[in-house]
Amino acid sequence: MYAIEAENLKKSYPKKIPLPFRKVEWVNAVNGISFKVKKGELFGLLGPNGAGKTTTIKILTTLLEPSGGDAKILGYDIRRDVREIRRRINLVAEGERTLYWRLSAYENLKYFARIYYVPKSVEKERIEELLKLVGLWERRNDLVMGFSRGMKQRLAIAKALINDPEVLFLDEPTLGLDVQSAIFVREFVRKLVDEHKKTVLLTTHYMAEAEELCDRIAIIDHGKIIALDTPEGLKRLVKDEDAVEIKVKDFNPEKLRDAPFALAIVKEDPTSNLTTLRGQIDEEDLPKVVEWLVKNNAKILSVEEKEPTLEDVFIKLTGRAIRD
Amino acid sequence: MSLLAVIEKELRMFFRYPLRVISVTLIGIVFLLQFVFFGEAVLGGRYSQILASSTGLGDYPTYALIGYILWWLFASPMEAYVWGVRRELQRGTLETNVLAPIRMIKFLIGLSLGWILIDNVLMGIVFIFGVIVFKIPVSFIIILKAVPILILSFIAFLGFGMIFAGLVMLFKHIGPLTQIFEFGVMFLSGVFFPTTVMPKTVQAIGNAIPLTHAIEAIRGIFIGKSYAELIPTIEILLVLTFFYWLISYALFKYAEKLTRVIGYGGY
Amino acid sequence: MEATKELRALYGVIVKNWRIFLSYKVWFISDIAFGLFFAGQALLIGIGLTGERNSKALQNLTGYSDYVAFAILGFMVLGFSLTFLSGFVWSIIEELYAGTLEYSFAAPMRRITFFLGNVLLRIILTLLYLGIYVILFVLLFGLSLNWVNFLKALPVLFLGSIGMVGVGLTAAGIVLYLRDPGPFVNVLEMLVFALSGAMYPIKILPKGLQYLAKALPYAPTTDAVRKVVAFGYTAAKGEISYVLFISAVYALIGYLVYRWSERQAKIVGLKSY
Numbered sequence: 055m056y057a058i059e060a061e062n063l064k065k066s067y068p069k070k071i072p073l074p075f076r077k078v079e080w081v082n083a084v085n086g087i088s089f090k091v092k093k094g095e096l097f098g099l100l101g102p103n104g105a106g107k108t109t110t111i112k113i114l115t116t117l118l119e120p121s122g123g124d125a126k127i128l129g130y131d132i133r134r135d136v137r138e139i140r141r142r143i144n145l146v147a148e149g150e151r152t153l154y155w156r157l158s159a160y161e162n163l164k165y166f167a168r169i170y171y172v173p174k175s176v177e178k179e180r181i182e183e184l185l186k187l188v189g190l191w192e193r194r195n196d197l198v199m200g201f202s203r204g205m206k207q208r209l210a211i212a213k214a215l216i217n218d219p220e221v222l223f224l225d226e227p228t229l230g231l232d233v234q235s236a237i238f239v240r241e242f243v244r245k246l247v248d249e250h251k252k253t254v255l256l257t258t259h260y261m262a263e264a265e266e267l268c269d270r271i272a273i274i275d276h277g278k279i280i281a282l283d284t285p286e287g288l289k290r291l292v293k294d295e296d297a298v299e300i301k302v303k304d305f306n307p308e309k310l311r312d313a314p315f316a317l318a319i320v321k322e323d324p325t326s327n328l329t330t331l332r333g334q335i336d337e338e339d340l341p342k343v344v345e346w347l348v349k350n351n352a353k354i355l356s357v358e359e360k361e362p363t364l365e366d367v368f369i370k371l372t373g374r375a376i377r378d
Numbered sequence: 379m380s381l382l383a384v385i386e387k388e389l390r391m392f393f394r395y396p397l398r399v400i401s402v403t404l405i406g407i408v409f410l411l412q413f414v415f416f417g418e419a420v421l422g423g424r425y426s427q428i429l430a431s432s433t434g435l436g437d438y439p440t441y442a443l444i445g446y447i448l449w450w451l452f453a454s455p456m457e458a459y460v461w462g463v464r465r466e467l468q469r470g471t472l473e474t475n476v477l478a479p480i481r482m483i484k485f486l487i488g489l490s491l492g493w494i495l496i497d498n499v500l501m502g503i504v505f506i507f508g509v510i511v512f513k514i515p516v517s518f519i520i521i522l523k524a525v526p527i528l529i530l531s532f533i534a535f536l537g538f539g540m541i542f543a544g545l546v547m548l549f550k551h552i553g554p555l556t557q558i559f560e561f562g563v564m565f566l567s568g569v570f571f572p573t574t575v576m577p578k579t580v581q582a583i584g585n586a587i588p589l590t591h592a593i594e595a596i597r598g599i600f601i602g603k604s605y606a607e608l609i610p611t612i613e614i615l616l617v618l619t620f621f622y623w624l625i626s627y628a629l630f631k632y633a634e635k636l637t638r639v640i641g642y643g644g645y
Numbered sequence: 646m647e648a649t650k651e652l653r654a655l656y657g658v659i660v661k662n663w664r665i666f667l668s669y670k671v672w673f674i675s676d677i678a679f680g681l682f683f684a685g686q687a688l689l690i691g692i693g694l695t696g697e698r699n700s701k702a703l704q705n706l707t708g709y710s711d712y713v714a715f716a717i718l719g720f721m722v723l724g725f726s727l728t729f730l731s732g733f734v735w736s737i738i739e740e741l742y743a744g745t746l747e748y749s750f751a752a753p754m755r756r757i758t759f760f761l762g763n764v765l766l767r768i769i770l771t772l773l774y775l776g777i778y779v780i781l782f783v784l785l786f787g788l789s790l791n792w793v794n795f796l797k798a799l800p801v802l803f804l805g806s807i808g809m810v811g812v813g814l815t816a817a818g819i820v821l822y823l824r825d826p827g828p829f830v831n832v833l834e835m836l837v838f839a840l841s842g843a844m845y846p847i848k849i850l851p852k853g854l855q856y857l858a859k860a861l862p863y864a865p866t867t868d869a870v871r872k873v874v875a876f877g878y879t880a881a882k883g884e885i886s887y888v889l890f891i892s893a894v895y896a897l898i899g900y901l902v903y904r905w906s907e908r909q910a911k912i913v914g915l916k917s918y
Binding site: 398408411416421561562571 | 674675678679682685686687689690691692693694695696700701702703705706707712716825827828829831832835836838839843844845846849850
């Protein structure tokens with residue numbers, strides 16, 4: 055049995071509330087997604103903002119009903135067995151406002167323990183264990199209001215483990231965190247899978263995070279999965295050619311549309327007018343690329359050869375780079 | 379247990395800011411004073427012959443206090459549902475709760491019970507304040523006789539208020555509209571003045587609101603009517619209770635289904 | 646040009662507030678409804694209790710026999726008064742909750758510009774409301790007043806508002822250092838409501854509360870306005886001079902508290918939410 059099975063999942067949102075006798079437009083967010091996650095696997099959904107990652111996670115966690123397709127969590131149907139699923143999973147939602155700021159860390163966990171039906175006999179022990187695990191035991195009686203962003207996220211993770219879930223969902227778990235907190239979260243998630251045998255599905259738009267952390271990655275764009283493999287497997291798609299990163303000044307990125315080769319914008323700095331372009335280009339083609347850039351008014355600052363990464367996979371598949 | 383947890387959480391957060399208790403109580407008192415003092419200033423006393431002949435209860439402070447306290451009891455579930463959901467949305471915690479295996483309806487009832495509990499204690503304080511300041515003739519027997527009717531009324535009000543629980547799940551910003559409605563009910567149900575001064579059609583609308591009959595019954599008890607005399611009023615109240623529970627439950631189920639299609643965030 | 650710069654800043658604050666106000670359209674309806682509710686209650690309570698449109702008892706107490714006109718005038722003065730208290734304080738609280746207050750205070754504009762910008766729009770809006778109310782009240786409740794005297798009363802209202810600005814500034818100065826300012830302001834508003842004499846003459850209150858009402862600028866302004874509307878300036882001389890006196894006192898207090906809070910903010914910083 056798989057931990058998660060998604061079969062041709064689709065979801066569209068109405069633009070207005072679809073009351074009876076009211077015609078509303080629907081916007082597609084997820085366009086037929088299928089994948090399977092094994093038990094004990096750390097699975098990543100990688101894609102740019104608006105690709106449909108959060109919608110997918112909300113469908114799988116039973117918060118939203120899909121417009122089409124099916125999914126099973128631990129063998130339970132997401133439409134029919136909502137409560138069975140909710141007992142066995144948990145979610146770290148995106149953003150920092152997912153807990154009660156006016157309650158203390160301890161009170162938050164106690165509250166969630168109860169609405170998750172955690173047996174009274176283990177409640178106290180588990181809260182203590184979790185707070186120690188995320189390093190908040192000393193601050194347990196402080197109001198969440200005074201916590202830093204990183205501490206709030208750690209508490210959110212503790213909350214997500216309160217029912218000892220078999221499957222854990224994390225939506226952009228390191229978004230907006232400082233470097234240290236992000237490292238803590240990544241290591242913690244890895245440990246959950248390796249030592250505690252949890253199944254984890256996380257979404258991210260950070261290439262490095264997906265590459266470093268996940269056993270398998272599904273790259274998602276415009277509500278569809280465009281590639282699914284292990285990080286190594288994905289990188290094999292771009293292995294034969296090297297990646298080139300070119301830093302240019304005063305270049306109008308609009309011109310890229312008519313470029314005779316695949317270059318994507320990785321970074322733009324409008325104040326200093328600097329653009330970083332990236333693509334897979336053969337050595338013999340490189341002079342032509344440079345020539346084309348110069349012809350289009352770009353001042354070339356540097357040309358560097360790079361190890362291919364997931365970024366190049368995404369560029370190869372979509373012609374764009376994932377950016378913040 | 380999970381229901382208690384929701385109630386406890388609400389209470390904890392409320393009392394974290396004790397000034398809130400004073401503020402709600404004071405708002406309640408000032409509101410009451412406004413109308414009673416105005417009535418007294420216009421009357422030049424507290425007894426109105428006209429009021430006595432149209433309602434049987436001529437002592438204006440008693441008349442107004444009963445109406446007002448019951449109106450409070452009536453508005454309490456509505457406020458609780460609407461602002462309960464709204465607050466969770468503002469805090470961003472609604473989805474976190476929906477995700478838990480607790481039933482949505484149980485969560486909502488817990489949310490509102492927490493508020494209703496606080497609200498009704500404050501209402502009690504305002505009632506006692508009113509009784510003392512206006513020297514309301516009230517006895518232990520009257521209170522005792524009023525309790526069963528109060529309970530019945532409250533059950534009716536809970537059902538009526540649940541309509542708003544369904545509405546707030548669909549339209550997140552109905553706070554101001556709820557308030558307008560609550561104030562409107564003051565006119566329709568005879569809170570501070572007898573409904574007989576209103577046109578017939580308006581009176582008819584007022585009769586569809588359980589508060590109108592609850593007030594009538596309690597005022598009846600204050601002027602010494604027996605339960606037997608109140609049977610017609612209580613019957614209507616029972617019918618309305620059944621009716622509104624049915625409607626609000628259906629609406630809630632519909633809203634719950636719809637929110638899983640559109641999501642819990644926006645609109 | 647210092648002055649033009651300051652005016653530009655003021656304009657900026659007003660425009661910002663206007664935009665925010667526009668995003669709460671339903672509250673506009675709710676506010677209008679509240680005015681109707683208030684006047685409607687007054688009318689129907691009066692009729693329900695006396696069966697008439699005029700009250701002898703009220704005439705003996707206040708000189709007004711038309712209780713609806715009495716209540717409506719009180720309500721309008723109250724609405725205007727609360728602008729200063731609530732307007733001042735709520736706009737600060739909202740910015741405090743939204744976390745933008747520090748940005749506003751860190752800007753080089755004078756703090757008084759910020760406060761004025763917040764209040765000016767509210768005044769304009771309140772005047773708009775009052776205009777709408779007057780029309781609705783005349784149409785729906787047959788309100789009839791001596792309109793020349795009504796216009797004559799406006800300067801008295803503005804005189805009183807100087808004192809109200811003082812109270813507003815005082816409250817704003819205190820509010821900045823509270824942990825949960827919302828309820829505090831509610832309490833203040835309710836006190837003002839109860840002691841403003843909007844709906845009943847304050848003579849009906851217990852002695853202690855009467856003194857308290859006299860010590861705030863609200864009830865004296867209401868009284869003065871009512872007297873001017875009914876009997877003209879000469880008859881209201883006493884009331885007007887009292888308004889003048891109390892306004893001066895509160896303007897001074899407001900200024901001092903505002904200075905104190907300015908210094909305090911630099912020492913302890915603002916509360917964050």
